[in-house]
Amino acid sequence: MADRLxxxxxxxxxxxxxxGPQGCAWDRDQTLSSLRPYxxxxxxxxxxxxxxxxxxxLRGELxxxxxxxxxxxAIAGERGLFDVSDVAGSIRDKLVRRHPHVFGDGDQxxxxxxxxxxxxxxxxxxxxxxxxxxxxSSMPALQLAWRIQQRASEVGFDWPVPEGARYKLMEELxxxxxxxxxxxxxxxxxELxxxxxxxxxxxxxxxxxxxxxLRRANRKFMCRFYLMEKGLRQKGLSLRDASLEEMExxxxxxxxxxxxPDEGGNS
Numbered sequence: 001m002a003d004r005l006x007x008x009x010x011x012x013x014x015x016x017x018x019x020g021p022q023g024c025a026w027d028r029d030q031t032l033s034s035l036r037p038y039x040x041x042x043x044x045x046x047x048x049x050x051x052x053x054x055x056x057x058l059r060g061e062l063x064x065x066x067x068x069x070x071x072x073x074a075i076a077g078e079r080g081l082f083d084v085s086d087v088a089g090s091i092r093d094k095l096v097r098r099h100p101h102v103f104g105d106g107d108q109x110x111x112x113x114x115x116x117x118x119x120x121x122x123x124x125x126x127x128x129x130x131x132x133x134x135x136x137s138s139m140p141a142l143q144l145a146w147r148i149q150q151r152a153s154e155v156g157f158d159w160p161v162p163e164g165a166r167y168k169l170m171e172e173l174x175x176x177x178x179x180x181x182x183x184x185x186x187x188x189x190x191e192l193x194x195x196x197x198x199x200x201x202x203x204x205x206x207x208x209x210x211x212x213x214l215r216r217a218n219r220k221f222m223c224r225f226y227l228m229e230k231g232l233r234q235k236g237l238s239l240r241d242a243s244l245e246e247m248e249x250x251x252x253x254x255x256x257x258x259x260x261p262d263e264g265g266n267s
Contacts, residue, residue, distance in 0.1 A: 011066070018071075019071075030071065032072055032075055032076065035068055038068060039068040046061045046065055051215065098121045100117075115154075116154055122134050135147050142211050143210075145201075150204065165202040166202050168202075169195070169202045172197075175191050175195075176191040176192055223254075224255060225254075226254075227253070227254035227257055228251045231253055232247070
């Protein structure tokens with residue numbers, strides 16, 4: 001415990017020095033708003049290192065994220081809003097309040113019961129007016145759709161089996177294709193949004209997190225594209241010079257190179 005407190009204390013001293021009169025001009029110039037995009041970026045880098053299973057990188061990325069938390073707390077303290085002690089005390093109190101089965105006399109709960117209890121306590125604390133008010137609207141749209149559907153399922157508003165969501169997905173695809181023939185672009189966009197929302201639902205009910213699935217698909221595409229580009233260069237061709245047929249030939253080779261034969265599929 002002493003070592004942890006000492007490490008955090010030393011980091012706080014570094015943050016204070018960076019923000020101080022003899023510190024770094026860039027760090028002194030930062031505001032809560034200017035740091036917001038950097039904090040989001042660091043959070044995604046934490047997610048990347050977890051997905052890669054790179055625990056050495058994760059240690060560093062968590063440090064970067066912690067730095068932004070402490071930097072924002074320092075800036076807020078300078079403005080007389082709150083300081084890092086308030087931040088720590090706030091989350092400590094929240095954890096105790098929202099875990100009455102641990103810190104009170106309640107019974108032990110299943111993970112699903114804990115999640116429902118957390119949301120119920122959260123809603124009562126914030127006196128929320130709407131069912132979805134506890135979900136940050138600034139979340140990426142794909143993740144937001146998943147959380148909306150997850151919340152709705154907590155009160156039973158959900159397909160009992162994935163096949164129902166699959167049927168709805170096919171229905172939305174048909175409606176989108178029909179809109180392409182006669183509807184306005186605004187209507188087409190609306191139907192496409194419904195299709196994407198249904199795809200997220202089918203993904204969720206099938207036991208997959210859509211954000212993670214899409215991130216993996218993005219990485220797979222980039223890996224194959226890199227190998228395709230490398231193959232073209234070996235033939236003396238650039239991406240701009242190569243024909244579609246030449247790119248497709250190298251793409252097929254990239255798929256064979258990047259994936260073991262037994263992974264299967266035509267993705």
